[in-house]
Amino acid sequence: MNIVAGVDCGTQGTKVILVDLGTSRVLAECSAPHELISESNGRREQQPSWWIDALVTAFEQAVSTANVDPKMIKAIGVSGQQHGLVALDSQGEVIRPAKLWCDTETAPENAQLLQMLGGEQACIDRLGLRVETGYTASKILWMKQHEPENFAKIAHILLPHDYLNFWLTGEYCADFGDASGTGLFDVRNRCWNEHVCALIDPSGNLFKALPELNRAEKATGVVIGQAKERLGLSDNVVVSSGGGDNMMGAIGTGNVKNGIITMSLGTSGTIYTFSDKPVELKHPSIANFCSSSNGWMPLICTMNVTSATSLVQDVLKMSLAEFNHSIEASQIGAGNISFLQFFNGERVPALPDGKASIHGLDAANFTRDNLVRSVVEGATFGLKYGLELLRGAGINIEQIRLIGGGAKSAHWRQMIADTMNCEVICPEVEEAAALGAAIQASWALKGRMDNEIIEQLIALNEESRTQPNCNNVAQYQVAYDRYIDTLYSQYPRLAEAQLTGGCNE
Numbered sequence: 332m333n334i335v336a337g338v339d340c341g342t343q344g345t346k347v348i349l350v351d352l353g354t355s356r357v358l359a360e361c362s363a364p365h366e367l368i369s370e371s372n373g374r375r376e377q378q379p380s381w382w383i384d385a386l387v388t389a390f391e392q393a394v395s396t397a398n399v400d401p402k403m404i405k406a407i408g409v410s411g412q413q414h415g416l417v418a419l420d421s422q423g424e425v426i427r428p429a430k431l432w433c434d435t436e437t438a439p440e441n442a443q444l445l446q447m448l449g450g451e452q453a454c455i456d457r458l459g460l461r462v463e464t465g466y467t468a469s470k471i472l473w474m475k476q477h478e479p480e481n482f483a484k485i486a487h488i489l490l491p492h493d494y495l496n497f498w499l500t501g502e503y504c505a506d507f508g509d510a511s512g513t514g515l516f517d518v519r520n521r522c523w524n525e526h527v528c529a530l531i532d533p534s535g536n537l538f539k540a541l542p543e544l545n546r547a548e549k550a551t552g553v554v555i556g557q558a559k560e561r562l563g564l565s566d567n568v569v570v571s572s573g574g575g576d577n578m579m580g581a582i583g584t585g586n587v588k589n590g591i592i593t594m595s596l597g598t599s600g601t602i603y604t605f606s607d608k609p610v611e612l613k614h615p616s617i618a619n620f621c622s623s624s625n626g627w628m629p630l631i632c633t634m635n636v637t638s639a640t641s642l643v644q645d646v647l648k649m650s651l652a653e654f655n656h657s658i659e660a661s662q663i664g665a666g667n668i669s670f671l672q673f674f675n676g677e678r679v680p681a682l683p684d685g686k687a688s689i690h691g692l693d694a695a696n697f698t699r700d701n702l703v704r705s706v707v708e709g710a711t712f713g714l715k716y717g718l719e720l721l722r723g724a725g726i727n728i729e730q731i732r733l734i735g736g737g738a739k740s741a742h743w744r745q746m747i748a749d750t751m752n753c754e755v756i757c758p759e760v761e762e763a764a765a766l767g768a769a770i771q772a773s774w775a776l777k778g779r780m781d782n783e784i785i786e787q788l789i790a791l792n793e794e795s796r797t798q799p800n801c802n803n804v805a806q807y808q809v810a811y812d813r814y815i816d817t818l819y820s821q822y823p824r825l826a827e828a829q830l831t832g833g834c835n836e
């Protein structure tokens with residue numbers, strides 16, 4: 332048996348998938364949860380050791396579910412939540428907990444960095460995208476200003492998936508896709524940018540701490556030491572270059588050629604497509620990242636999707652089944668409630684200091700079902716706001732491939748189809764980022780990118796195909812317009828930015 336493993340270290344947990352390349356069958360999909368350090372000042376952190384423990388737990392479950400000997404595994408690919416800062420000292424030890432993609436404590440440092448770069452347009456000219464709160468660069472500046480002793484210890488900067496690759500292989504390496512979300516990288520020319528590093532650290536140490544960059548079909552190394560022992564692997568198990576979870580979700584949904592759109596309803600919400608050349612930026616909120624398949628992938632990210640819905644679910648002490656039942660039991664528009672879902676600040680629209688708020692409550696509409704529906708609608712409308720930016724940039728959206736935890740809900744799928752007025756379909760393998768990582772692992776085994784394996788492994792789930800319903804589309808449009816009016820009344824600068832094409836949001 333020729334087995335490869337795909338690992339996806341998301342925000343809420345790590346998933347492991349095992350794929351038999353001989354039969355193109357998925358043998359097991361398992362996961363283990365992570366904790367999250369969360370404070371109301373926007374701090375969002377995790378200990379990198381938690382990711383390792385979750386990887387080992389999910390891996391052990393997967394080999395046991397598939398009933399295979401781990402020694403049969405030939406290659407591993409790793410996908411990870413983007414942007415997180417893992418700072419290591421000269422011994423390769425973690426200096427402090429990783430600040431995550433959703434950390435908004437660093438918003439002032441991001442604004443400062445943008446200013447140091449000469450403003451939004453100068454930043455786009457230099458890096459090919461606007462640096463956002465959440466990207467890695469501002470976390471490094473934050474460390475310099477708030478924890479100078481820790482900053483002085485930095486010898487290596489890694490992203491979450493790079494760190495797991497380092498644990499597996501002992502190599503300090505990065506891939507173009509995940510590196511493009513650091514804010515230290517020139518996305519058009521696919522290289523680290525020394526100028527931005529020098530703005531943060533004129534000594535040159537930061538630039539020196541950046542890892543070597545690796546192409547999508549190249550191996551990072553082989554599994555060694557403690558990792559090999561804990562996972563029970565044989566010698567020479569190849570580890571691919573890996574990538575950010577959205578980059579791997581793109582591979583796992585076949586989004587490696589022009590014309591396909593993927594949307595993820597994970598902790599964050601993302602929408603992205605493939606491009607074989609760097610995209611001319613039509614709106615600064617569209618992130619012009621590189622893909623982990625040697626191309627580019629314009630992407631929209633909202634920070635509050637299942638992170639927001641889970642909070643309401645927890646407060647109301649509901650199971651997921653009860654929560655989904657409430658969506659079904661309530662009417663479109665949630666009795667005219669608008670839920671601005673920014674529990675975590677927000678990236679699109681650019682509201683790093685945003686707070687959640689509920690509008691339009693009265694004695695008649697204040698019900699559990701409406702509260703549930705309104706937060707799910709809020710998260711969905713946030714994604715529609717982003718989707719309209721992509722449409723406005725000329726990206727044609729005829730079908731959405733839907734992935735992430737929320738895609739498992741048939742009600743939410745229908746809401747997405749109706750709100751976006753577009754067909755929705757899920758891939759058979761829902762853990763698309765982990766599957767993408769497994770596919771990339773197979774490329775590393777062969778030493779070349781192979782789209783045949785994508786054809787063999789990725790099938791669409793016909794049962795999940797969901798068409799927009801005309802009546803619902805009209806009703807959701809009314810609810811969306813009300814949501815946008817509420818958003819603009821709370822944050823007038825967004826309405827002004829709308830008139831200037833998104834600048835100065």
Ligand SMILES: Nc1ncnc2c1ncn2[C@@H]1O[C@H](COP(=O)(O)OP(=O)(O)O)[C@@H](O)[C@H]1O
Binds near residue numbers: 343596738
């Ligand atoms: N059937 C379902 N209906 C709605 N939401 C779901 C369902 N199953 C899982 N989820 C949501 O998906 C979330 C996890 O999504 P996932 O994409 O795995 O997150 P991440 O990759 O960010 O860790 C869970 O917190 C849960 O709220």
Ligand SMILES: O=C(CO)[C@@H](O)[C@H](O)COP(=O)(O)O
Binds near residue numbers: 342598
């Ligand atoms: O920041 C982004 C994309 O730019 C997020 O999409 C993270 O990559 C987190 O992903 P999930 O945990 O939601 O999968």
